[in-house]
Amino acid sequence: MKDRPPSSYGAVYIPPHHRLRSVFTAPNPASSNNGLNSVLNPKVSSLPHSHHPQLNHSYNNCNNENNDTVTNNKNLQFDSAYDDGVSEEGSDRELDTSSLQPGSFPSDNMEEWSRKLTKLLHNKEKQELISREKKDRRDYEQIAALASSMGLYSHLYAKVVVFSKVPLPNYRFDLDDRRPQREVTLPLGLLRQVDSYLGDYRSQKLRIKRSFPDSSFSRITSDSSLATEEGLFDQPEPLASSKSVMEKILRRRSLQMRDQLQTWQASPDGKKMLEFRRSLPAYKEKDTLLTTISQNQVVIISGETGCGKTTQVPQFILESETESARGAACNIICTQPRRISAMTVSERVASERGEKLGECVGYKVRLEGMKGRDTHLLFCTTGILLRRLLVDRNLKGVTHVIVDEIHERGMNEDFLLIVLKDLLPHRPELRLILMSATVDAELFSSYFGGATIINIPGFTYPVRTHFLENILEMSGYRLTTYNQIDDYGQEKMWKMTKQAPRKRKSLIAFAVEDALKEANFKEYSPQTQESLSCWNPDCIGFNLIEYILCHICEEERPGAVLVFMTGWDDINSLKDKLLAHPILGDPSRVLLLTCHGSMASSEQRLIFDEPEAGVRKIVLTTNIAETSITINDVVFVIDCGKAKETSYDALNNTSCLLPSWISKVSAQQRRGRAGRVQPGECYHLYPRCVHAAFAEYQLPEILRTPLQSLCLQIKSLKLGSISEFLSRALQSPELLAVQNAIEYLKIIGALDQNEDLTVLGQYLTMLPMEPKLGKMLILGAIFNCLDPVLTIVAGLSVRDPFLAPLDKKDLAEAAKSQFSWDYSDHLALVRAYEGWRELKETLLGTNTVGITFFRRNH
Numbered sequence: 121m122k123d124r125p126p127s128s129y130g131a132v133y134i135p136p137h138h139r140l141r142s143v144f145t146a147p148n149p150a151s152s153n154n155g156l157n158s159v160l161n162p163k164v165s166s167l168p169h170s171h172h173p174q175l176n177h178s179y180n181n182c183n184n185e186n187n188d189t190v191t192n193n194k195n196l197q198f199d200s201a202y203d204d205g206v207s208e209e210g211s212d213r214e215l216d217t218s219s220l221q222p223g224s225f226p227s228d229n230m231e232e233w234s235r236k237l238t239k240l241l242h243n244k245e246k247q248e249l250i251s252r253e254k255k256d257r258r259d260y261e262q263i264a265a266l267a268s269s270m271g272l273y274s275h276l277y278a279k280v281v282v283f284s285k286v287p288l289p290n291y292r293f294d295l296d297d298r299r300p301q302r303e304v305t306l307p308l309g310l311l312r313q314v315d316s317y318l319g320d321y322r323s324q325k326l327r328i329k330r331s332f333p334d335s336s337f338s339r340i341t342s343d344s345s346l347a348t349e350e351g352l353f354d355q356p357e358p359l360a361s362s363k364s365v366m367e368k369i370l371r372r373r374s375l376q377m378r379d380q381l382q383t384w385q386a387s388p389d390g391k392k393m394l395e396f397r398r399s400l401p402a403y404k405e406k407d408t409l410l411t412t413i414s415q416n417q418v419v420i421i422s423g424e425t426g427c428g429k430t431t432q433v434p435q436f437i438l439e440s441e442t443e444s445a446r447g448a449a450c451n452i453i454c455t456q457p458r459r460i461s462a463m464t465v466s467e468r469v470a471s472e473r474g475e476k477l478g479e480c481v482g483y484k485v486r487l488e489g490m491k492g493r494d495t496h497l498l499f500c501t502t503g504i505l506l507r508r509l510l511v512d513r514n515l516k517g518v519t520h521v522i523v524d525e526i527h528e529r530g531m532n533e534d535f536l537l538i539v540l541k542d543l544l545p546h547r548p549e550l551r552l553i554l555m556s557a558t559v560d561a562e563l564f565s566s567y568f569g570g571a572t573i574i575n576i577p578g579f580t581y582p583v584r585t586h587f588l589e590n591i592l593e594m595s596g597y598r599l600t601t602y603n604q605i606d607d608y609g610q611e612k613m614w615k616m617t618k619q620a621p622r623k624r625k626s627l628i629a630f631a632v633e634d635a636l637k638e639a640n641f642k643e644y645s646p647q648t649q650e651s652l653s654c655w656n657p658d659c660i661g662f663n664l665i666e667y668i669l670c671h672i673c674e675e676e677r678p679g680a681v682l683v684f685m686t687g688w689d690d691i692n693s694l695k696d697k698l699l700a701h702p703i704l705g706d707p708s709r710v711l712l713l714t715c716h717g718s719m720a721s722s723e724q725r726l727i728f729d730e731p732e733a734g735v736r737k738i739v740l741t742t743n744i745a746e747t748s749i750t751i752n753d754v755v756f757v758i759d760c761g762k763a764k765e766t767s768y769d770a771l772n773n774t775s776c777l778l779p780s781w782i783s784k785v786s787a788q789q790r791r792g793r794a795g796r797v798q799p800g801e802c803y804h805l806y807p808r809c810v811h812a813a814f815a816e817y818q819l820p821e822i823l824r825t826p827l828q829s830l831c832l833q834i835k836s837l838k839l840g841s842i843s844e845f846l847s848r849a850l851q852s853p854e855l856l857a858v859q860n861a862i863e864y865l866k867i868i869g870a871l872d873q874n875e876d877l878t879v880l881g882q883y884l885t886m887l888p889m890e891p892k893l894g895k896m897l898i899l900g901a902i903f904n905c906l907d908p909v910l911t912i913v914a915g916l917s918v919r920d921p922f923l924a925p926l927d928k929k930d931l932a933e934a935a936k937s938q939f940s941w942d943y944s945d946h947l948a949l950v951r952a953y954e955g956w957r958e959l960k961e962t963l964l965g966t967n968t969v970g971i972t973f974f975r976r977n978h
C-alpha cells in the first residue's frame with residue numbers, strides 16, 4: 121500500500137530529514153493491552169546501508185536479530201521505546217483530538233496507537249515505528265488515518281506496517297521476508313581483471329582522444345558561436361587589433377542576419393508563418409517579455425500548454441537582437457528535459473524562421489546534434505548543458521540561458537539551477553529565463569531573490585476533458601471485476617495476478633482510496649455507478665482503451681490519438697492486443713506506432729509523420745511525449761493517469777522504478793498535447809475525484825533518486841563539498857541520501873577518503889549524466905567500457921537489491937536507454953563470458969542482494 125502522506129503531501133516542500141532509527145513494535149506479554157514497543161538494537165537503522173561487506177554484514181545480522189527478537193523473545197520485558205529522549209518539541213504535529221470523530225477509535229488498539237504515535241512525534245531520536253502484528257494490519261487504515269492527521273506517513277509492506285516521520289518508499293527490502301539478503305563478493309581474480317581492463321580502456325581512450333579531438337563540436341569555427349565548445353573554454357581575450365577585426369566580423373554577420381530575417385518576413389511563406397505566430401498567446405506578450413528580460417537577470421515565465429513559450433520566447437529574443445543588428449553576438453541556449461523535444465522543437469523553430477535546421481537554429485542531444493558555425497539558438501538537453509559547464513564554467517559567449525519545463529524538477533534541472541545561480545554574479549549580462557506551463561513560480565522566484573514572474577494568459581484551442589464517469593456514462597461501457605484485468609500475455613501471468621482484486625487493497629494509493637470513498641456519483645446512471653464501484657485503480661485498463669480507440673475510429677472526426685501508458689510492458693502488450701483487433705489492427709485503417717525512451721531517435725520521430733489519407737494514427741507512448749512536443753495531427757489524448765517513477769529510499773539506499781499516479785501538472789501536460797493546432801478531446805481513465813487527489817507537482821527527482829552521478833558532477837566541476845553544495849539546492853536532499861551516495865562512491869573507488877575524484881571517478885564523469893538508476897548507472901558505466909565483462913553487470917543487476925522490484929523487461933529498458941545494451945545480446949555475451957558459469961553457480965537460485973561488484977583501494 122502506498123505511502124500515506126499528510127494531507128499536504130506533494131503540494132509542499134518536504135524538508136530534508138535525517139533518517140533516524142526504526143522501532144519495531146512487538147507484543148508485550150506483560151500486558152494484555154498489547155504493551156508498548158521495544159527498542160531493538162537501536163544502532164541498526166541508523167547505520168547507512170552500504171555495500172561494504174562489513175557494514176552490510178552487520179546490517180543484515182542486526183536485522184535478523186531484530187526479527188528474531190520480535191518473534192522469539194516473547195518472555196523479554198521490553199523497555200519502552202519512548203521513555204528515553206522524550207522531547208517537548210514537535211508538539212505542533214501532535215494529534216488534534218478535536219478533529220477526530222466520536223467513535224473513531226473503535227478498539228483499545230487505536231488508543232494504544234494514538235499513544236505510540238504521539239510518543240514517536242515527541243521523540244527526536246526515533247523516526248519510525250514498525251509492526252508485524254496482524255491486528256495492526258487489520259486496523260491499518262484507521263491507524264494510518266490517525267497517523268496522517270498527526271502529520272506522519274504510513275505504509276503497509278506485505279505483512280509489515282510502518283509509521284514514519286518521513287515519506288516512505290514503495291519498497292523496503294529490509295522488510296521483505298521473501299527476499300532473504302546475502303552478501304556476495306566477486307572473486308579477487310575478477311576484480312583484478314576488471315581493474316586491468318579499466319586501465320587499458322582509459323589509456324586507449326586517451327590515445328584516441330589525442331589523435332581525434334572530440335568531433336562533436338568540430339564543425340564550428342566561429343568564435344562567437346555558442347556551439348563552439350573550444351572557443352568557450354577559458355578562451356584568452358583577443359588582442360586589441362584582433363578585437364577590432366572581430367567586432368567588424370560580428371557587425372557584418374549581424375547585418376546579414378538582419379537582412380535574412382527581413383527577407384523571410386516579407387516572403388509569402390514568411391508572412392503566413394508570422395500571421396500564425398501572431399495568433400499565439402505568447403505573441404501578445406512579446407513586448408512585455410522582451411522588456412522584462414532586458415531589465416532583469418532572471419525571469420520566470422508561465423503560461424498554458426501550447427501558448428508558445430518554447431517556440432516563441434527564444435525566437436523573440438533572437439529576432440529582437442537581430443533587428444538591433446546584434447544578432448551575431450546573441451547566443452541562446454534553451455534546455456529541454458528530453459531528447460525528443462530538443463530535436464523536434466528546434467526543427468519547428470527553424471521552419472518558423474524559413475531556415476534549414478543547423479543554420480541559425482540547432483540542437484544537441486547525447487550522441488546527436490545539428491548545428492553549425494552560424495548557430496545562435498541551440499536547443500539541447502539539460503545534461504548537455506551540464507557537460508558543457510564541465511569545460512566552460514562561465515558559459516563564455518552565451519547571452520541567454522532558457523531552462524524550459526522547470527516544473528518537471530528533474531535532477532539535472534535542479535543541479536543546473538544551483539550552478540547557474542552561482543554563475544549569475546560573475547556574468548551580470550547573462551540572462552536566465554525559467555519557463556513552464558504550470559510552475560510553482562513563487563518558489564523559483566524566491567530562490568532567485570525575488571525574480572520577476574510573467575504569466576502569459578490565454579490558450580490556443582479548447583480541449584474537452586472526459587473523466588472516467590463521463591466516459592462510462594456517454595458510452596454505456598460497463599466495468600466489471602474481470603474486464604479490467606490487463607492482458608500482458610502468457611509470459612506475464614504474474615503481472616496479471618498482481619492486479620487481482622484480492623491484492624487490490626494493498627496496492628491502491630491511499631489518497632485515491634480516500635477520494636473514491638468520499639466521491640458521490642449520484643448524478644450518474646445506476647449502471648455507471650455500478651461500474652465505478654468496481655473500478656480497479658491498479659489496472660491500466662487495456663479493454664477500456666481498446667473500446668475508446670474503437671469508438672474514436674468509428675465515430676469521431678479525423679485526427680491522431682496519443683495514448684499515455686506507463687512503460688514498455690504496457691505499450692507492447694496493448695499493441696499486441698490492438699493488432700489482433702479487426703479494426704484497430706487493420707493497417708488500411710490504423711497506423712499503430714509506439715514511442716518509448718529506449719527507442720532510437722529515428723524510430724521516435726515516426727510519430728510526427730502524417731499517415732496516408734483515411735488512416736488514423738494511434739501512438740502508444742510513455743511520458744516522454746508529455747511535454748514540449750507538438751504532434752500536429754493529434755486531436756485525441758487518452759491518459760491512463762500513471763507513469764513509472766524512480767523513488768529512492770535513503771535508509772536502505774534503494775531505488776525502484778514503479779508505476780505511480782501522476783501529478784496534476786502531468787495530467788495537464790498530457791491533455792495539452794491535444795488542442796495545439798485544432799480543438800481536441802482528452803479521455804482520463806480515472807474519475808475526476810481521483811484527479812483532485814493527485815499531488816499538484818511531482819516530488820523533485822533530487823529528493824527521490826540516488827545521488828551518485830550528481831555527486832560526481834559536483835566534484836568534477838570543482839564545486840566544493842558535496843553536501844554543502846547540495847544544501848544550496850532549491851529543495852535539498854536528505855543528508856543521509858547524500859552520505860549514502862558519497863559512501864558508495866568511496867566504496868567503488870570513484871572518490872577517495874577526502875571526497876576527491878579518483879582516476880576512476882574522473883572516468884565516470886566523462887560518461888553521460890543520467891542518474892536514473894543510481895547504482896546501475898555507476899556500475900554499468902564502469903562496465904560499459906569493458907566489453908568482455910560488460911554484460912556481467914546486467915546479469916548481476918537482475919539480482920541486485922537496487923533493482924529488486926524491477927522485472928527483466930524494465931532492466932532491459934534501462935540497459936538499453938542508458939548504455940544501448942541489447943537484451944538478447946546481453947544474454948549471449950553473458951553466456952560467452954568464461955567466468956559466467958562460476959558466477960552463475962554462486963548467484964543463481966539465491967535471491968542475492970548486496971552484491972559487491974568490485975572494490976578499488978586507492
Ligand SMILES: Nc1ncnc2c1ncn2[C@@H]1O[C@H](COP(=O)(O)OP(=O)(O)OP(=O)(O)O)[C@@H](O)[C@H]1O
Nearest residue numbers: 425426427428429430431468557748750752796797
Ligand atoms: N511541430 C509543430 N507543428 C505545428 N504547429 C506547431 C508545432 N510546434 C508548435 N506548434 C504550434 O505552436 C504552438 C506553441 O507551441 P510551443 O511548443 O511553443 O508551446 P508551449 O507554450 O511551449 O507549450 P508546452 O508547455 O506544452 O511545451 C502550439 O500550440 C502549436 O500550435
